[in-house]
Amino acid sequence: QVQLVQSGGGLVQAGDSLRLSCAASGRTFSSYAMGWFRQPPGKEREFVAAISWSGDSTYYADSVKGRFTISRNNAKNTVYLQMDSLKPEDTAVYYCAARYYSSTFYAEQYDYWGQGTQVTVSS
Numbered sequence: 001q002v003q004l005v006q007s008g009g010g011l012v013q014a015g016d017s018l019r020l021s022c023a024a025s026g027r028t029f030s031s032y033a034m035g036w037f038r039q040p041p042g043k044e045r046e047f048v049a050a051i052s053w054s055g056d057s058t059y060y061a062d063s064v065k066g067r068f069t070i071s072r073n074n075a076k077n078t079v080y081l082q083m084d085s086l087k088p089e090d091t092a093v094y095y096c097a098a099r100y101y102s103s104t105f106y107a108e109q110y111d112y113w114g115q116g117t118q119v120t121v122s123s
Contacts, residue, residue, distance in 0.1 A: 002026050002098050002112040009094065009117035012086055016121070020081040022096030022114050030054075030074040033103040035110060036081045038092035038119075048094070049081060050103040059103060064090075086121045094119050 008020040022034070035050040049070040050059045058070050069082040079096060094117050097110035104110070 002029070002032065004096050004098060004112055004114035006094075006096055006114040006117045009119045011120045011122065014087055014121055014123050016086050017082070017084045018086065018119060019083070020094055020096070020117060020119075022079045022081075024077045024079075024098065026077075029077040029098075032098040032100055032111075034070075034072060034079040035097045035099065035103065035105075035107075036070060036079075036094060037097060037107050038090075038094045039116075040089075040092040043092075045095070045107050047105045047107070050105065051079065052103050053101060057103065059105065083119070086119075088121045088123045091120050093117065 003025040005023050033053050036048040037045050038048050039045040047061050051070045051072055055072050067085045072079040096114040098112040099110045
């Protein structure tokens with residue numbers, strides 16, 4: 001069992017930066033690939049970024065590539081999403097997720113989810 005607790009988020013202006021954190025319980029965090037997803041108002045949940053269990057491989061949605069960075073610290077059982085050059089269209093509830101061993105773009109293939117955190121970007 002893995003529990004994920006998110007922190008960060010809030011209200012910022014376009015062009016600002018935010019960092020989201022997701023802290024995992026349990027001693028097997030390093031066995032899990034991690035992902036970030038978001039759900040904009042009135043829309044479906046969508047993939048944002050993912051990172052392999054080792055941190056060696058990262059993947060991004062085209063909409064955030066070059067602006068967002070996913071990283072992890074296995075010693076701290078934490079995954080991060082650094083969001084730079086934020087745009088109003090980045091406004092959404094952001095979720096972290098864990099999947100045993102391998103990364104995927106598909107939300108339904110993740111095993112555990114954080115509670116979600118609101119990010120609002122004003123123009």
